[in-house]
Amino acid sequence: MKIIRVGPDEVFHRYLTPKWAFAPASGAGAAGDGGRFNRPGVEALYLSRAPQTALEEYQQGASIVPPGTLAAYIVTLDQVADLSAGFDPATWSKEWAAWDCPWRKIARIARKIPPSWHLSDSLIEAGCRGLLFPSLRHAGGTNLVVFNANLTPEDSVVVHDPECRLPKDQSSWPVS
Numbered sequence: 309m310k311i312i313r314v315g316p317d318e319v320f321h322r323y324l325t326p327k328w329a330f331a332p333a334s335g336a337g338a339a340g341d342g343g344r345f346n347r348p349g350v351e352a353l354y355l356s357r358a359p360q361t362a363l364e365e366y367q368q369g370a371s372i373v374p375p376g377t378l379a380a381y382i383v384t385l386d387q388v389a390d391l392s393a394g395f396d397p398a399t400w401s402k403e404w405a406a407w408d409c410p411w412r413k414i415a416r417i418a419r420k421i422p423p424s425w426h427l428s429d430s431l432i433e434a435g436c437r438g439l440l441f442p443s444l445r446h447a448g449g450t451n452l453v454v455f456n457a458n459l460t461p462e463d464s465v466v467v468h469d470p471e472c473r474l475p476k477d478q479s480s481w482p483v484s
Contacts, residue, residue, distance in 0.1 A: 310391075310399050314438070315384030315464075320355035320452055323366035323376035330475040332379050332467040335456045344411050345428035345439055345453045347421075352428075353454040353465065355381055361449030369445070380468040385437040385454065392440040392450045403427060408444055431455070437463055 324332055335351030346352035356362035359378060367373050395405050406423035414422040431439055437458050443449030454465055467474065 309389055309401070309404075311436070312388055312390045312440075313384075313386050314388045314440070314452065315382075317382050317384055319468075320357055320381045320383050321359045321362040322353075322355050322379055322381065323362050324379050324474075326375055326377055327478065329377045329379075330477050332469075332474060333381075333456075333465055335454070342411075342415060342425070343453070344422075344424050345431075345441070346455075347425045347429075350428075350432070351456040353456060355383070355452045355454065355465075356443065356446075357450040357452070358446075361443050361446040361451065364445040364449070365443060365451065367445070377474070379474070382464065382466050382468055383452070383454075384462075384464040386460070386462060387436050388452070389431050389436050389439045392442060394442050407441065428453070428455075432458060 328337060333353060335353040338346050338354060339349055339351045342348040343352055343354060354365065356365055362378065363373070366376050391400065391404065391407060395407060403423065404427060407427060409423050411422035411424050414420050428439065432455050435458055436455065438452055438454040440450055440452050443451050
């Protein structure tokens with residue numbers, strides 16, 4: 309396994325669902341249903357190195373892009389597993405060959421635990437702050453999943469919003 313430091317102050321991107329743009333650093337959305345590298349109940353923030361990768365990850369293959377707000381993040385993290393070059397048996401244990409499994413199908417249809425959840429469990433238990441991995445939506449793109457519970461005071465994931473344009477709460481959304 310390859311462990312690196314991200315940053316200081318490396319820029320990543322994410323498209324935010326407008327209703328949840330008031331909490332741009334939260335991993336609660338991913339905790340609801342789970343994600344490629346987090347089980348339901350485990351907060352994780354998914355970011356992309358490039359805006360185009362963030363867009364394609366947000367779109368998730370839909371023919372029309374849903375409304376979204378692009379946000380940039382300034383990131384400094386220690387102890388990040390770096391799978392960005394993909395699986396290499398010289399660097400990663402054989403279990404990591406399944407990192408790109410069809411996790412939704414496994415979790416939601418087969419009702420089994422995807423291999424990628426076991427892999428992220430091991431990273432979280434080892435204290436890793438995150439994982440860099442290739443985008444499966446944008447060829448050549450790189451994503452970063454941040455394990456919020458493992459962040460320390462030395463780590464930083466801050467949305468870049470110098471003019472305070474992001475909403476502060478959900479008051480603009482009517483309750484129905």
